[in-house]
Amino acid sequence: MKSATKLLALSTFVLSFAFTGCSQKQSHMFSSLKDPATTAQLKQFVSEKAAQADAAAKADGQELLPEYKTLFAAAAKGNWWTIQSTFRQLSQRAPQYAHDGTNDERLTGIQWGAVLDTYGAFEAFAGGGDKYCLAFGRDIIKSIPPGSIYFGGTDPGRFLVTALQKSHGDGDPFFTLTQNALADGGYLAYLRSMYGDKIYVPTDEDLGKCFQDYIVDATQRLRTHQLKPGENVMPDANGKMQVRGQVSVMEINGLLAKTIFDKNPDRELFIEVSFPLDWMYPYLEPHGLIMEINRQPPAELSDDIVSQDRDCWTKYLTPMIGGWLNDDTPVSDVTAFVEKVYVRHDFSGFAGDPRFVQNDYACRMFSKLRGSIAGIYVWRLNHAASEAEKQRMAHAADFAFRQALALCPYNPEIVRAYTGFLNKQNRGSDAVLVGKIGRGGTIRRH
Numbered sequence: 001m002k003s004a005t006k007l008l009a010l011s012t013f014v015l016s017f018a019f020t021g022c023s024q025k026q027s028h029m030f031s032s033l034k035d036p037a038t039t040a041q042l043k044q045f046v047s048e049k050a051a052q053a054d055a056a057a058k059a060d061g062q063e064l065l066p067e068y069k070t071l072f073a074a075a076a077k078g079n080w081w082t083i084q085s086t087f088r089q090l091s092q093r094a095p096q097y098a099h100d101g102t103n104d105e106r107l108t109g110i111q112w113g114a115v116l117d118t119y120g121a122f123e124a125f126a127g128g129g130d131k132y133c134l135a136f137g138r139d140i141i142k143s144i145p146p147g148s149i150y151f152g153g154t155d156p157g158r159f160l161v162t163a164l165q166k167s168h169g170d171g172d173p174f175f176t177l178t179q180n181a182l183a184d185g186g187y188l189a190y191l192r193s194m195y196g197d198k199i200y201v202p203t204d205e206d207l208g209k210c211f212q213d214y215i216v217d218a219t220q221r222l223r224t225h226q227l228k229p230g231e232n233v234m235p236d237a238n239g240k241m242q243v244r245g246q247v248s249v250m251e252i253n254g255l256l257a258k259t260i261f262d263k264n265p266d267r268e269l270f271i272e273v274s275f276p277l278d279w280m281y282p283y284l285e286p287h288g289l290i291m292e293i294n295r296q297p298p299a300e301l302s303d304d305i306v307s308q309d310r311d312c313w314t315k316y317l318t319p320m321i322g323g324w325l326n327d328d329t330p331v332s333d334v335t336a337f338v339e340k341v342y343v344r345h346d347f348s349g350f351a352g353d354p355r356f357v358q359n360d361y362a363c364r365m366f367s368k369l370r371g372s373i374a375g376i377y378v379w380r381l382n383h384a385a386s387e388a389e390k391q392r393m394a395h396a397a398d399f400a401f402r403q404a405l406a407l408c409p410y411n412p413e414i415v416r417a418y419t420g421f422l423n424k425q426n427r428g429s430d431a432v433l434v435g436k437i438g439r440g441g442t443i444r445r446h
Helices: 002-011 036-059 066-077 081-092 109-143 153-166 187-195 204-224 246-263 280-283 303-321 329-341 360-382 387-407 412-424 428-440
Strands: 148-153 176-179 232-235 241-244 271-272 283-289 290-293
Touching: 002 387, 036 109, 036 153, 036 187, 066 081, 066 109, 066 153, 081 109, 109 153, 109 187, 109 329, 153 176, 153 360, 176 187, 187 204, 187 303, 204 232, 204 241, 204 246, 204 428, 232 246, 232 412, 246 280, 280 283, 283 303, 283 360, 290 360, 303 360, 303 387, 329 387, 329 428, 360 387, 387 412, 412 428
Parallel strands: 148 176, 148 271
Antiparallel strands: 232 241, 271 290, 283 290
16 A cells, blocks of 8 residues: 555646746735735735644654745745745655656655645745735635535645635635645645544545555456546556556546545535546536535536526626627637737727736636536536437536636637537537637737
């Protein structure tokens, strides 16, 4: 089991770091934040994480690593340049990342978890700025009932919620974790140190079992040529099955997330998706910016749920890109908007916020959420029992995709998914319009 844990830690791709690059690189971040309450919140968060890491070091009879001390001290002052440069140095030794250096096994577990959450929060604010990062994090927090379990998948979905809730360490108002790192035994130790006496967190034994269960299943599918695209499972020279790549590791993460779901039957669960987990789809329904994981799979998503989702996102998008996009807006109007605003940077008659469409990070994080909800509707479409239900889900998916595209037309995930959807709907001309966005490379980002 220990070898399995090590293998998973070494092979895990940290999928939450999906948003590379930062549009705003302030040396001292606190001076750029307009809301003093946000500065106070971040300082409190850093203090909590630094104390958590220090306590973990002392429990192991150690001192905090000098680089950890440097990063926490810089974070307490809002010194983004030092935070970033220190973390980059650490990532060149951390077992969780691909690099050419020697793995430093000290960069795992509770201390590392506190460092990573601290860095992730500041990276999000450096990339997205305070206005939309605060809206994103606070609106998700407001939507989740106290005492729930929340899976945050992308960078902002994980780190902004972690930093902006009352206390991540205390699970106040809810318990925040990421589904993307569950296959890392060090991350599970970090979660157990915070939440182990409040909710069920998978044990090392659970990790070993999920790993073995996946190996058995994947081996059978390998023999019948049924592995998923990107799933990398093969025997080594000694005949022992080896797991590599993000698709395979996310399959194991999915089994561990299912363990959390099953072992915490009295908790409500919510998720912000970065990488789809197949078992969840029957249980999911839109919940504001994110999704709720129902305890029992609903037979269908009701008209009320679909209507609430449409109204929620229409209201949310209006200040960002204007209120022009509705149920009846054709794809040609969406691509014309993209050409005018994102390609030519022509804001004449634009009723949204130019600062939003010029902010890569903010565009990506909201587009990702809307595209994930479109994915729920596509799954429902593919499993619908009647033609009427298929049409209803197709309509809901199409609207969500159009909104996701308008939010971030240079998001290749959205372009691929929407183009594929349109082709399956026999809407080739619309698929060509959307595909040109992905192939043209003409959008000049800020």
